[in-house]
Each structure stands twice: as C-alpha cells, then as structure tokens.
Amino acid sequence: MRLWIAIHLPRLPLEVFCPRWSADNGTVVLERERVVAMADSAYEAGVRAGLRRGGAIMLAPRAQFQQRSPPLEAEGLHAAAMALLQFTPQLALAEEATLLLDVGASLRLFGGIRALCRQVAASVRALGFTGTLGCAPTARGAWLLACADAGRAVTMGTLARKLAALPAALLPPARPYLGWLEGIGCQTLGQLHALPRPGLQRRCGRAVLDMLDDAHGARPELHTWLEAPASFRARMELFDRVEQADALLYGAQRLLLQLTGWLSAHQLAVERIQLLLEHERGRVARAPTVIEVVLGEPTWRDTHLLRLLKERLAKQVLEAPVIGLALEAPQVRPMAPPSESLFPEPGGSKEDWQRVLELLTARLGAENVLQAVPRADYRPEQANHWASIQERIRPADARAQLPPQVGSLPRPAWLLARPIPLVLRDHRPYYGSPLRICSTGERVEAGWWSQTLARDYYMAEGEDRAFYWLYRERSGQQDEREPRWYLQGLFG
Known part of the structure; x- marks a missing residue:
C-alpha cells in the first residue's frame, strides 16, 4: 500500500529566521521591506505579516528589525527532515517548505496511519515548528492536502473528493492565470480538472496538467530522496x-x-x-x-x-x-x-x-558507580579491584585476567575484609566451636618482596554445620611450634 504524509511548514520558528530574536523587545523579521514573522509582543502591538517596515515602526517603535535569512531557513528545514528520518528512509523536500514521507512500509511498525500521523506531528512540535499535515495515496495529493490543511485521505476515492473542493490557487503553475480562471468561473481544483485538456494546456501550459495528473495518480511520480550524511x-x-x-x-x-x-x-x-x-x-x-x-x-x-x-x-x-x-x-x-524472550525475566x-x-x-558520577574486575593474582584479597562502570570489560577479557586454575577447592561467596586470627584448642582451630578440616589443602604462594605470602587453604566444618574457608600461614621456620590459623571466607 502506497501512502504519503506531507508536512507543510509555512511558518518556521523565529529563532530560525533570526537566532538572536527576543520576545521581550518584539523582534520583527523583514523580507523586501515587508514583515514575514514577528514575536508575540509585536503581534499584540498590531504588527501583521505583509505590513511594510514603516507601518511596523509606527505600531512597535521599540521593536528590533532583522532581515530574513534563507540559508538559516533551509538549515532549519533540513533539521526537521533529519528528525523525521526515524519514520521512513524515503523522505523528499518539496515546494514551499514541505516535506514528503513515503510511509507505506512503516504503517505496521508504528501502529497504523493515525498513530503514525500523531507521532510525526509530535516530532514536528518538539522541534518548535508549526505546520500542517496531510496524508494521501499520492505525494502531490498529500502536498495539496497539507497546504490546504484538509486532513487525510487514505483511498483514491476520498482523495478525489477532497481535491475537488480545494481552491485552484494552491497549484503554483496556475497562479499567474487566476484572473482568467475566475473569469470563466473556475475556482476549484475539481472545476479545473474538468476543463478540456487541450485548451487548458494551450492557455496555462503543461505544468498545470502534470500537477493535476500527479495528484490523481494518473502518472508516476519521481522524487530525490534525502540522504543522511556519513557522520553526525x-x-x-x-x-x-x-x-x-x-x-x-x-x-x-x-x-x-x-x-x-x-x-x-x-x-x-x-x-x-x-x-x-x-x-x-x-x-x-x-x-x-x-x-x-x-x-x-x-x-x-x-x-x-x-x-x-x-x-x-x-x-x-x-x-x-x-x-x-x-x-x-x-x-x-x-x-x-530487539529480541523478545519466550519467558521474560521479572524486573x-x-x-x-x-x-x-x-x-x-549520570546522576552520581562515573567515579561513584563501580564494578568488580578480576586481576591476575592468586592472593584472594588482591584477585579483583573496583573500576568505573563506564570501563568496557568484555567477558573474554575478564577471563584472560584470571590466573590459571591450579586447585580444585571451591571459593567462598563471602570473603572477609580482613582475615580473623583463630585460637587453637586441642590443636584444632576454634571459631564458636571446634572446626573440623574436611578437604585437602591448597597451597598459595604469591606476591613480591615485602608482599609475599605462603598459605595452605582448607575447608572446615563447625558444629553448626556451617562451612568456613581457613588458611594456615607458613613462615618457613623450622622451630615454629604451633601454626597460625586465620578465617578468610564463609560459604553460603
């Protein structure tokens, strides 16, 4: 289904005409010494579009007068076109500050023509533009409906009825001949379309017939699509x-x-x-x-x-x-x-x-939102560190930072901030109750110079059936009478 949306922007914001406009001093924008746009305060003073400069000065003597800038207008229109590319990649610039969107392939994605028109209109308002929207099966038909603010026509029959009631002055090639058309009683597009084609072509030229044929879908329409730049x-x-x-x-x-x-x-x-x-x-x-x-x-x-x-x-x-x-x-x-899971997780x-x-x-700062990152160190208290959440760490890189696994003992889920020294009772480490060693040992020797350590790690079970992660410190001295035991972690 081919469907077009046209957005006619007859009045761009004053900041497009003049970036330094001010609503307080009543800025007025001129083109060829005539008013084309004004601030609200100047409008309240009686300034209207089409008024000459002298008349505007008499009504608003404190107003600031600025000349219209076509390059800035074109830049503003291009900004609106860039924002509307989110609805369709097929977007073209048309006459009289109008944008044409081929949305036939986007209807299902955005929930139908009504929802799509609402989203397009909301985007135009968010940009600060005031425009009228038209929708039709042909691009020229949508352009005419938008310029006349005549609403939507989804089918060709509805479009033909709406076009027949529009004034003939909407066609730019017919404007030089409006006097002759009024003289023969032809004031609407329907009456213009009913005139004999050979005589109308001799009087007004081929362009009028071409626009009428484009609007009614009688000939193919060609457009130059807007291309987004390579970088933004x-x-x-x-x-x-x-x-x-x-x-x-x-x-x-x-x-x-x-x-x-x-x-x-x-x-x-x-x-x-x-x-x-x-x-x-x-x-x-x-x-x-x-x-x-x-x-x-x-x-x-x-x-x-x-x-x-x-x-x-x-x-x-x-x-x-x-x-x-x-x-x-x-x-x-x-x-x-986007991918939808068959069984979405709660939360x-x-x-x-x-x-x-x-x-x-964004609210607290990157230095206050941290994530744990592994280190290539066998010492449990040095095996990870905290880094900013903005630091991109891939799972493969994280695994590469881990040292080779040499032991088969599991690691506890809770590692204490500091190891707790344990006392010995009957040659067994004691923590609330005597602890019974229930695993083979795992030796860890790591560090450099003053930070070197040598430990033997074990799993131990208490009388409350809780499991603990202990280590015995090895000093390397032959005359050491009793080993020193420490609690470093708790198993869940």
Whole structure:
C-alpha cells in the first residue's frame, strides 16, 4: 500500500529566521521591506505579516528589525527532515517548505496511519515548528492536502473528493492565470480538472496538467530522496545568552531528535555522544564546554539520551554564558534488532538494567558507580579491584585476567575484609566451636618482596554445620611450634 504524509511548514520558528530574536523587545523579521514573522509582543502591538517596515515602526517603535535569512531557513528545514528520518528512509523536500514521507512500509511498525500521523506531528512540535499535515495515496495529493490543511485521505476515492473542493490557487503553475480562471468561473481544483485538456494546456501550459495528473495518480511520480550524511554533527544558535545549564535541555532535545533520525537512516546505535556548549567569541572567546555521555548498551532512542543529558545538565556549573549548542556522535555501531524472550525475566531485561546503571552514572558520577574486575593474582584479597562502570570489560577479557586454575577447592561467596586470627584448642582451630578440616589443602604462594605470602587453604566444618574457608600461614621456620590459623571466607 502506497501512502504519503506531507508536512507543510509555512511558518518556521523565529529563532530560525533570526537566532538572536527576543520576545521581550518584539523582534520583527523583514523580507523586501515587508514583515514575514514577528514575536508575540509585536503581534499584540498590531504588527501583521505583509505590513511594510514603516507601518511596523509606527505600531512597535521599540521593536528590533532583522532581515530574513534563507540559508538559516533551509538549515532549519533540513533539521526537521533529519528528525523525521526515524519514520521512513524515503523522505523528499518539496515546494514551499514541505516535506514528503513515503510511509507505506512503516504503517505496521508504528501502529497504523493515525498513530503514525500523531507521532510525526509530535516530532514536528518538539522541534518548535508549526505546520500542517496531510496524508494521501499520492505525494502531490498529500502536498495539496497539507497546504490546504484538509486532513487525510487514505483511498483514491476520498482523495478525489477532497481535491475537488480545494481552491485552484494552491497549484503554483496556475497562479499567474487566476484572473482568467475566475473569469470563466473556475475556482476549484475539481472545476479545473474538468476543463478540456487541450485548451487548458494551450492557455496555462503543461505544468498545470502534470500537477493535476500527479495528484490523481494518473502518472508516476519521481522524487530525490534525502540522504543522511556519513557522520553526525548538529548545531543550533540559542535565542539569548544562557547562564543556567538546565535551561539548555530544550535545545538539546531538538538536537537529539535529529540524532535519532540519523541513526535510524543508517541503522546504527550510538555508544557515546558529546554535547558542546559554545561560549562567547571574540576577545573573550573560550573553548566549548564538553558534556560527554557514555552508554553501557548502545541505543537509538532519544528518550533515554534526553534523560541522561537532563541529569548531567542539572549538576553542570557554567563557567561562562552559552550562546550555541552542538551535538556529536563520535562512537556508533550497527543497530542490533530487539529480541523478545519466550519467558521474560521479572524486573526487566538486560537493557533495562543497563539503562538504570547509566542513569545512576549520570546522576552520581562515573567515579561513584563501580564494578568488580578480576586481576591476575592468586592472593584472594588482591584477585579483583573496583573500576568505573563506564570501563568496557568484555567477558573474554575478564577471563584472560584470571590466573590459571591450579586447585580444585571451591571459593567462598563471602570473603572477609580482613582475615580473623583463630585460637587453637586441642590443636584444632576454634571459631564458636571446634572446626573440623574436611578437604585437602591448597597451597598459595604469591606476591613480591615485602608482599609475599605462603598459605595452605582448607575447608572446615563447625558444629553448626556451617562451612568456613581457613588458611594456615607458613613462615618457613623450622622451630615454629604451633601454626597460625586465620578465617578468610564463609560459604553460603
């Protein structure tokens, strides 16, 4: 089933037109000395789109006037397109700031056309854009419905009825001939489509017929799909100097939406991201502040990344005001498809557990969330150490750090922080009750210089049927009368 979604963005945010706009002083954006966008305070003063510069000055004398910047508009439209790549890889740019999405293959994945339209509209709003959405079996039909804000048409019959009621002025090739069309009583696309084709082509050219045929599915449509860049880097200017780090979360969310689209287009998952906080330039210039987030498990979802950045920004102290943000993804890997277990474990999956650890790391710091790592040492108290949870340790590397197994005795589940000296009663070690040795010995000789040790380890059983891990210290002296025994571990 071929289905298209068109998003018409007639009014991009003022920060796209002018990154330094301010709602307090009533910024007004001009194009050819006419108003094309304004802040809310300027609108309340009576400034409207299409008003000349002089009239706007009379209504809002304190307003700041800025010229429209087509490159910044194109950059904002491209940012919206990058964010929408998460819904389909087949996305094209169309006339009059419109994006076309071929979503026929994405309906089942996102739960149907209604749910998909809601998610697309939510993404557009999260980016700060105001747009109208149309849906139709043809790309040109969806474009016309979006420009007219005429809703959705899933079947060709519904599309034909909706198109017939739209004004003919929606077709760009027909606009130079609107006077002639009104003179013959042709004001809608349905009336235009009913005119004799040879005469309409002689009067208005072939482009009008081609657009009508495209909208009604009478000829194949060709599109140039948007290609995501090979590496990701997104940047945005802030509307003002920001001195509180938590106020940067909204801008970071817009950049994360673009990252999500880029990852989906390349079928990648991110392992590490960097948020760069850009400061003032010129004589007081300084290097950007880098906030790095390292993930235990790769992800391509923006919700978890946004949660981690929120925790990091909440405790970030800004050394200087921030005027811009940039997001980079220096470490990515191929996306692993999700797998559902036949018998899911209670408490969540392994990925859920990793998300909890990453959230704790962002909140407490990497130096306060630790994991045990083995060492190549036979001494039990030196056989492992604590490392940061962000240190990637693969199981194969951990096994390689273990020394060769020379004994067959099991190791206790609980190792004491310090060995406890034991007394001897009737030549037997005593700990609450006499302990009976119930295993052969395992000799451990390790260490270097002053840290060398020589021990014989045994399993012992008490009268309470509990098992203990003991060792006898070997001093190597011939005149030693009684050996020294120590308790080092308890078996579960």
